[in-house]
Amino acid sequence: MRVAVIGAGVIGLSTAQSIYEQYHSIVSPLTIEVYADCFTPLTTSDGAAGFWQPYLYDNGKVEETKWNKETFDYLVSCLSSPESIKMGVFLQSGYNLFKEQVQDPSFKDTVLGFRHLTEREMQMFPGYTNGWFNTALMIEGKTYLPWLMDWLKKRGVKFYQRKIESFKELAESGADVIINCTGVRSGALQPDLELEPGRGQIVKVDAPWLKHWILTHDMKAGTYNSPYIIPGSRLVTVGGVFQLGNWSEQNNSIDHKNIWEGACELEPSLQHARIVGDWSGLRPVRNKVRLERETIQSEGTTIEVIHNYGHGGFGLTIHRGCAMEAARLFGGIVEQKGQGPKARL
Amino acid sequence: MKSVRVAVVGAGVVGFSTAVCIAQALPYCSVTLLAEKFSPDTTSDGAAGILWPVTFPDIPLERQRSWFKDSFDHLLAIAQSQHSPEAGVILSSGWKIFKEGPANIKPLFSELVIGFRYMTDNEMKRFPDHKFGYAFTTLKCECSSYLPWLEKRFRKAGGQVEKRKVNSLQELSNSYDIIVNCSGLGAKTLVGDSEVYPVRGQVLKVEAPWLKHFIRDGDGKTYIFPGIHSVTIGGTRQEDDWRLNVDEGDTQGILERCSQLEPSLRKAKVLSEWVGLRPGRKHPRVEREVVHLQGRSVPVVHNYGHGGWGVTLAWGTAQDALGLVSQCLHEMKLQAKL
Numbered sequence: 001m002r003v004a005v006i007g008a009g010v011i012g013l014s015t016a017q018s019i020y021e022q023y024h025s026i027v028s029p030l031t032i033e034v035y036a037d038c039f040t041p042l043t044t045s046d047g048a049a050g051f052w053q054p055y056l057y058d059n060g061k062v063e064e065t066k067w068n069k070e071t072f073d074y075l076v077s078c079l080s081s082p083e084s085i086k087m088g089v090f091l092q093s094g095y096n097l098f099k100e101q102v103q104d105p106s107f108k109d110t111v112l113g114f115r116h117l118t119e120r121e122m123q124m125f126p127g128y129t130n131g132w133f134n135t136a137l138m139i140e141g142k143t144y145l146p147w148l149m150d151w152l153k154k155r156g157v158k159f160y161q162r163k164i165e166s167f168k169e170l171a172e173s174g175a176d177v178i179i180n181c182t183g184v185r186s187g188a189l190q191p192d193l194e195l196e197p198g199r200g201q202i203v204k205v206d207a208p209w210l211k212h213w214i215l216t217h218d219m220k221a222g223t224y225n226s227p228y229i230i231p232g233s234r235l236v237t238v239g240g241v242f243q244l245g246n247w248s249e250q251n252n253s254i255d256h257k258n259i260w261e262g263a264c265e266l267e268p269s270l271q272h273a274r275i276v277g278d279w280s281g282l283r284p285v286r287n288k289v290r291l292e293r294e295t296i297q298s299e300g301t302t303i304e305v306i307h308n309y310g311h312g313g314f315g316l317t318i319h320r321g322c323a324m325e326a327a328r329l330f331g332g333i334v335e336q337k338g339q340g341p342k343a344r345l
Numbered sequence: 346m347k348s349v350r351v352a353v354v355g356a357g358v359v360g361f362s363t364a365v366c367i368a369q370a371l372p373y374c375s376v377t378l379l380a381e382k383f384s385p386d387t388t389s390d391g392a393a394g395i396l397w398p399v400t401f402p403d404i405p406l407e408r409q410r411s412w413f414k415d416s417f418d419h420l421l422a423i424a425q426s427q428h429s430p431e432a433g434v435i436l437s438s439g440w441k442i443f444k445e446g447p448a449n450i451k452p453l454f455s456e457l458v459i460g461f462r463y464m465t466d467n468e469m470k471r472f473p474d475h476k477f478g479y480a481f482t483t484l485k486c487e488c489s490s491y492l493p494w495l496e497k498r499f500r501k502a503g504g505q506v507e508k509r510k511v512n513s514l515q516e517l518s519n520s521y522d523i524i525v526n527c528s529g530l531g532a533k534t535l536v537g538d539s540e541v542y543p544v545r546g547q548v549l550k551v552e553a554p555w556l557k558h559f560i561r562d563g564d565g566k567t568y569i570f571p572g573i574h575s576v577t578i579g580g581t582r583q584e585d586d587w588r589l590n591v592d593e594g595d596t597q598g599i600l601e602r603c604s605q606l607e608p609s610l611r612k613a614k615v616l617s618e619w620v621g622l623r624p625g626r627k628h629p630r631v632e633r634e635v636v637h638l639q640g641r642s643v644p645v646v647h648n649y650g651h652g653g654w655g656v657t658l659a660w661g662t663a664q665d666a667l668g669l670v671s672q673c674l675h676e677m678k679l680q681a682k683l
Contacts (some may be wrong), residue, residue: 028484040474079471082611090555090609093438112468118460121482133460133482135468135558166603209430209573211437268427330348 001027001332004170006189007181008036008159010141010319013148015179018323019330020155027165027334034152035170037163040145044183045315047281049202049230049237050140051213052089052340055223056105062287067321069110075137083261088143090233093135093272094213095121097128103130104218111136125266128216136213139316140232150165151342156261164189167296171303173278177333178305179326184284186309192290199246200224201255203238203263207273211235214266224313227262235276238263242313244285251278286310291322304333349374349674352517354535355527356380356506357390358488358655361495361526362663368502370667371674372610377521381510384492391437391548391619393570393577394486394656395437395559398454398491401571401628407452411659412629414457419660420484423640433490433573440464442478442606445553446563456664458483475562484655511535512647518638523673525646525666531589532649538630541650543622547595548579553613560606562679565653567602575616578603582653584625618683626650631662633669644673653660 005016024030038219040046054068054073056210078084079091094329095104095117112135122128149159164170167178182189184197210231218226224242231237241255256278263269290310296303308326311318351374353364361379368376388549396417402411424433455461459482469478496506511517514536517524526536532540540647553576561568570577581595596618603612626649633646648666651658 014509048432075436076471080608082608082682085612092557113462115460115462115464120459138555207430208554209435211435268425269429271427272430286537 001029001337002031002174003033003177003330004175005032005034005179005181006036006164006170007183007309008039008145008149009043009181009183010145010148010315011183011311011322012036012179012181012317013145013152013304014323015181015308015326016152017156018327019179020152020157021058022327023330023334024155031155032152033160033175034157035160035162035164035327037161039159039161039296040149041142043141043145044281044283045141045145047202048066048141048316049239050138050232051089051230052137052139053075053215054107054314054317055312057305058102058106060276064289064318065106065326067318068107068314068323069319070112070321072137074328075139082315083109084101086143087147088138088233089141090138091140092138092211092231093133095125095131095133095214095215096337097125097131097214098219099127099129100219102217125289138232138337143233146318156253167303167305171298171301176304176337177330178303180305180307180332182311183309183311184282185306186284192286194286196245196285197247198285199241199248199280200239200283200310200313201241201251201259201278201280203259203278204235204276204343205238205270205273206276207231207236207270209269210267216266227259228267229263229267229270236273238270242283247282249280249282251280283313284310285312289318291325293332299326348507349523349606349677350521350523351376351523351525351670353378353525353527354380354511355529355531355649356383357387357527357529358492358659359500359529359648359651359662360527361492362659363525363666364497364504365495365502366660366663366667367525367670368499368504371670372503374674375503376504377505377507379507379509379511379517381508383508385456385489387488387492388621388623389488389492389655391573392441392488392656393568393579394488394491395547396458396486396657398452398457398482399654399657401584404628405455406667410454410457412665413423413454415661415664417457417484420486424484430573431490433487435485435573437485437571438478438480438483439558439561439613440468440478440481441561441563442472442475443563444475447535448477452479455479455481462592469665485572488656492574495563507604514636514643515638518641518643522677523644523646523670524646525670529649529651529655530622531610532630532647536647538650540626542585542625543587543590544625544652545581545583545609545620545622546579546653547581547592547599547618547620548577549596549599550575550577550616551610551617553610553615554578554615555556555609557608562606567599567606569610576613576650580612587622589620589622591620623653624650624655625652629662630667631665633673644677646670646673
């Protein structure tokens with residue numbers, strides 16, 4: 001069977017990995033190819049801080065909470081191996097801060113050591129009235145994606161730098177199943193009114209004395225439209241903005257100023273930090289993740305597509321759970337085509 | 346009253362903290378700090394500098410509590426300010442884990458660190474050999490930055506610094522009215538305190554910028570302390586061991602034990618090794634006495650013997666010592682009136 005994955009961000013690569021893991025010994029031969037117009041370090045996943053945290057509330061999307069948890073548990077299990085460093089995965093604790101009383105988040109039982117902040121801790125953050133402390137994970141795209149590509153290359157997965165214009169194009173060239181992981185630009189392959197860019201801009205600074213992430217929340221302004229400071233393995237990511245509908249990938253000076261001022265107010269020591277640069281990216285925002293199978297009939301041919309896009313600002317957070325679910329959907333196609341394990345009656 | 350001449354002996358974290366406290370609080374004193382060794386060659390420089398609650402026998406708990414609390418509050422204010430990187434003082438969260446021992450006894454002063462709580466079962470999963478642990482946020486104070494920062498403040502408050510090995514209090518009795526003894530392990534010879542003994546500690550500095558939490562085994566011999574530019578891992582606690590040279594066996598032991606706790610350390614590059622001698626004593630000596638030197642009665646305030654808790658208790662004991670110096674001054678004033 002030939003599988004064509006479109007997209008080489010964290011979603012595309014991890015889906016390729018899960019399909020390989022679960023089916024390479026069942027389906028023979030299994031050829032996996034990844035097509036993308038951009039690869040690490042230029043994908044959306046690369047620019048993100050790489051901090052594992054879902055949006056605060058899932059609003060009933062229990063599957064997403066499940067996938068987030070699966071991803072967290074998987075990454076934590078990787079920590080027991082020194083390999084975790086090559087994956088760009090490590091633990092980091094920190095603070096979520098609020099100016100009003102809020103409910104506990106969907107991820108409170110997934111992360112480690114979740115608790116409310118003490119009064120003493122709240123005094124450390126003037127202007128905020130309450131918050132949480134917990135240990136979460138970092139998963140840095142600039143390290144994780146090369147690790148994934150390496151993992152895939154070693155197992156014979158081929159990569160092609162090419163912008164795919166249609167699913168048909170790949171079906172005609174012999175792909176049996178197409179995995180659509182095209183993130184924010186999925187609309188170019190198949191219009192999706194629910195998919196929009198959620199523009200983000202960040203400033204990368206050198207501030208190695210910071211060892212905790214700090215996320216502030218403004219319930220009126222919305223997710224990521226409030227200052228955040230996320231130390232990485234080398235640099236600190238400072239944000240943030242969340243501009244729905246803005247397709248610009250250019251850094252904006254006004255955004256920079258607002259982000260920087262907000263962060264320095266939160267963490268005065270930042271004034272001494274060396275600014276390394278800005279980056280802008282487009283979160284693939286959708287009211288819920290599109291993770292489903294679609295059989296497209298086109299001029300007499302049947303094109304099997306598995307969609308896996310629309311992960312907003314939580315792609316790294318949810319990637320593994322979604323990849324495994326996508327692999328499961330792939331399994332459904334495999335069975336249908338009679339390529340499943342021979343022991344089926 | 347003419348300026349009172351105060352000598353502070355010792356340029357480690359206790360010496361400089363005490364000197365700064367005195368210079369800032371008592372402007373009519375002229376304070377001179379004398380020491381043979383300065384940063385980066387003091388015992389304080391190699392210490393990871395993590396603040397730990399500790400209790401000693403024979404000192405009233407309330408006094409010890411103040412020692413810890415004053416130090417913690419002072420350093421927390423620095424960590425929260427824009428001076429944090431220059432002073433080398435940062436917040437540090439992590440875990441203290443135990444292989445054995447009574448799990449239900451909450452350690453004394455645990456309410457003085459931030460967010461103290463017991464670790465959850467999920468958190469303990471990462472440490473299968475350990476039975477329970479504490480999670481909390483404390484401070485790390487890196488003396489290689491903090492000592493120069495203190496020195497700046499000392500000089501700004503009018504303090505003078507003299508590089509000189511002081512071999513006896515006698516040497517100082519003509520030039521100074523009050524002597525403050527912060528000589529650490531040196532007190533063994535300087536004032537003949539036989540209760541002071543070295544506790545040898547060896548540490549490694551490794552490059553592991555992905556490590557953001559401290560991990561310390563309750564036995565005190567295995568610890569990982571991420572700092573601003575490197576991670577300090579250790580350690581050893583060899584009593585009465587005066588060796589200042591690096592021991593290869595200790596290095597291997599440290600690497601092995603720490604990698605057990607934190608597997609990613611196996612990939613970390615070792616940057617340097619260091620040995621220091623903690624000024625061990627049953628409890629820190631923070632008290633005053635009058636010493637007769639060359640026909641004079643000289644008030645001496647002692648502030649030494651902090652063992653592995655120099656950074657942890659420096660500011661608090663310095664404040665205590667300042668109080669004792671004030672008492673000496675008060676008595677001197679009374680005598681001057683007679």
